[in-house]
Amino acid sequence: MRGGSIAVVGGSIAGSAFARAAARQGAERVVVLERSPGRLEDRGVGICIHDDRFAELVDGGHLDAGVRRHRLTVRRWATRDTSGGGDPRGRLLWAQPMPFHSFHWGVLWQALREGMPGNVEYRLGTTVTAVGTDGSGGGDGNGAWVADASGKREPYDLVIGADGYRSVVREALCPEARPEYAGYVCWRGSFDAARLAELPGGAEAWPEDECATVCYPGGQVVLYRIPGVNPGSTQVNWVFYAPTPAWLRLDGPTSIPAGALDDGRADELADLAERELPPYWAALVALTPPERTFLQPIYDLATPRRTAGRLLLAGDAATVVRPHNTSGAVKALQDAHAFEEAWRAGHSWAGALAAYDRERSLAGRELVDLGRRLGRAQVGAAPDWSTMDEPGMVAWWHQQLTGSGGFGGSPLGARSTVRPDVWPDTARRTAEHTDAETP
Numbered sequence: 264m265r266g267g268s269i270a271v272v273g274g275s276i277a278g279s280a281f282a283r284a285a286a287r288q289g290a291e292r293v294v295v296l297e298r299s300p301g302r303l304e305d306r307g308v309g310i311c312i313h314d315d316r317f318a319e320l321v322d323g324g325h326l327d328a329g330v331r332r333h334r335l336t337v338r339r340w341a342t343r344d345t346s347g348g349g350d351p352r353g354r355l356l357w358a359q360p361m362p363f364h365s366f367h368w369g370v371l372w373q374a375l376r377e378g379m380p381g382n383v384e385y386r387l388g389t390t391v392t393a394v395g396t397d398g399s400g401g402g403d404g405n406g407a408w409v410a411d412a413s414g415k416r417e418p419y420d421l422v423i424g425a426d427g428y429r430s431v432v433r434e435a436l437c438p439e440a441r442p443e444y445a446g447y448v449c450w451r452g453s454f455d456a457a458r459l460a461e462l463p464g465g466a467e468a469w470p471e472d473e474c475a476t477v478c479y480p481g482g483q484v485v486l487y488r489i490p491g492v493n494p495g496s497t498q499v500n501w502v503f504y505a506p507t508p509a510w511l512r513l514d515g516p517t518s519i520p521a522g523a524l525d526d527g528r529a530d531e532l533a534d535l536a537e538r539e540l541p542p543y544w545a546a547l548v549a550l551t552p553p554e555r556t557f558l559q560p561i562y563d564l565a566t567p568r569r570t571a572g573r574l575l576l577a578g579d580a581a582t583v584v585r586p587h588n589t590s591g592a593v594k595a596l597q598d599a600h601a602f603e604e605a606w607r608a609g610h611s612w613a614g615a616l617a618a619y620d621r622e623r624s625l626a627g628r629e630l631v632d633l634g635r636r637l638g639r640a641q642v643g644a645a646p647d648w649s650t651m652d653e654p655g656m657v658a659w660w661h662q663q664l665t666g667s668g669g670f671g672g673s674p675l676g677a678r679s680t681v682r683p684d685v686w687p688d689t690a691r692r693t694a695e696h697t698d699a700e701t702p
């Protein structure tokens with residue numbers, strides 16, 4: 264199947280991956296409509312990707328093997344040492360092997376944008392207000408349309424909803440599916456890793472390849488380093504799961520962006536860190552500037568279907584998985600992979616869209632279920648950490664993984680071969696992998 268016009272609503276990770284996939288499969292025209300007028304890489308936060316999932320996505324041509332990343336090998340689970348004294352980083356519960364790399368969201372997004380085929384047009388600052396499927400689009404009499412905030416309405420052969428958890432496309436395709444609040448939030452922060460030198464014990468107290476997970480009654484904090492925006496620089500990134508703040512309203516746009524937390528709200532976080540975390544980690548969180556601190560409520564969302572007529576859902580518009588599973592970016596990129604495979608094998612739009620739906624609907628629901636299990640075990644109904652030791656942690660972890668879904672995302676069905684036509688020097692960059700990592 265070749266040709267056709269495609270609108271992609273949302274130009275983040277899923278939108279960019281789908282735009283690239285559609286263009287290289289021969290779409291005649293691809294238009295990405297992105298609400299944000301600015302540079303999306305300014306959303307800098309950390310993302311972790313399992314090494315096996317990364318390798319599959321490089322092989323499939325969805326990621327550049329040379330994208331800057333930071334190597335993690337171990338996840339150190341710890342809790343505050345209530346016996347007094349002890350390790351300022353807390354009592355070690357378990358050193359879990361962690362074959363992941365961390366990424367800067369913006370660097371990953373920029374890598375997706377680089378080398379985008381010339382027939383992909385990005386329209387930044389364009390808010391889509393409605394979409395529909397009514398036979399107004401493609402040459403076979405079927406199609407879809409997109410309306411934006413200026414009142415303009417355009418026909419396309421296919422409209423892809425990559426517009427995140429509050430998707431306008433999902434409203435049209437599957438209005439009954441709504442994100443459900445999980446009952447807790449995560450505070451997030453990042454700062455230049457050079458500032459770790461200000462901590463008692465300095466940066467050396469925290470090995471560079473270690474993802475720290477500090478557990479407390481009612482939540483946990485996950486901390487790891489990520490590459491900075493500038494090559495050679497490193498940032499600290501943390502995600503602090505916590506009870507719902509009394510002032511948080513959940514009836515409108517609910518993320519509180521960086522810089523929008525007033526002093527009282529930021530103090531609340533500082534008090535929580537001081538009260539619950541071992542001293543090293545409390546001091547680390549306190550190093551985060553207010554303008555680099557923000558809050559995201561945690562949601563679950565699984566849609567019963569991903570396609571209807573000429574509308575298709577991708578990434579977080581289709582499924583929102585709790586971050587405990589570290590699979591958000593992988594899920595979006597695997598969606599793009601499945602779409603591309605379905606397109607390559609399909610002889611009609613209907614056939615290709617049905618194949619995509621089959622391939623990804625179940626995978627999405629499994630990830631949502633796993634995210635719920637991890638969230639319950641680690642936050643909602645967490646064990647009494649003071650009683651846990653390594654054997655207890657290992658058993659507890661395996662219990663969470665019993666059932667469907669893979670931690671960090673499930674493997675792609677069949678590994679594709681390296682496609683040098685997509686990333687011309689993939690093989691060379693893979694060989695130079697270690698050079699690409701941050702120190």
Ligand SMILES: Cc1cc2nc3c(=O)[nH]c(=O)nc-3n(C[C@H](O)[C@H](O)[C@H](O)COP(=O)(O)OP(=O)(O)OC[C@H]3O[C@@H](n4cnc5c(N)ncnc54)[C@H](O)[C@@H]3O)c2cc1C
Pocket residue numbers: 272273274275276277278296297298299303306308309310311368389390391392425426427428429430431577578579580586589590591592595
């Ligand atoms: C600020 C931010 C931080 C994140 N941090 C992490 C992280 O640390 N770890 C992790 O695993 N995942 C993170 N995620 C989620 C992760 O990026 C996603 O799970 C994954 O990348 C897939 O996202 P997506 O592209 O489907 O949706 P999103 O990243 O949510 O992107 C949706 C895009 O659609 C645009 N949009 C929305 N509505 C409209 C509209 N009506 N018209 C036009 N455009 C619209 C938005 O501006 C946005 O660019 C983050 C997402 C965001 C937005």
